[in-house]
Amino acid sequence: MIINVKVTPRASKNEVVKVSDNIYRIKVTVPPEKGMANEMVIQLLAKELKVPRSNISIKAGAGVREKLIEIK
Numbered sequence: 001m002i003i004n005v006k007v008t009p010r011a012s013k014n015e016v017v018k019v020s021d022n023i024y025r026i027k028v029t030v031p032p033e034k035g036m037a038n039e040m041v042i043q044l045l046a047k048e049l050k051v052p053r054s055n056i057s058i059k060a061g062a063g064v065r066e067k068l069i070e071i072k
Contacts, residue, residue, distance in 0.1 A: 002059065005045075005067045009037045016048045038062055045069065 003022045011027035018024055028040040038058060046053040051071060061067035 001071045003069050003071065005041065005069050007032075007037060007041055007065045007067065009065075014040065014044055016044050018048075035062075038067075041067070041069075045071075 001022070003024060005024045005026055008025070008027045009030065009032040011029055013027065014029055015027040016024060017026070024045070026041050026044055028037050028044070030036040030040050042053055042056045042058070045051075045056055049056075049071065055072040057070050057072075059068045059070045
């Protein structure tokens with residue numbers, strides 16, 4: 001499954017909001033430096049979707065706010 005994610009770094013709290021079946025908005029408290037925000041996105045999605053972190057990968061957009069994420 002492929003989902004679209006829009007990430008807001010340096011937010012006041014970590015939050016996952018499902019907009020539609022394959023679109024999510026994710027707020028993370030960490031800055032977008034050294035992959036910290038991407039790692040937090042994967043952690044939050046794994047918890048929200050109840051899948052192992054190893055089943056989630058960023059297919060496109062690792063350096064920008066809008067990402068395509070694959071869930072196996």
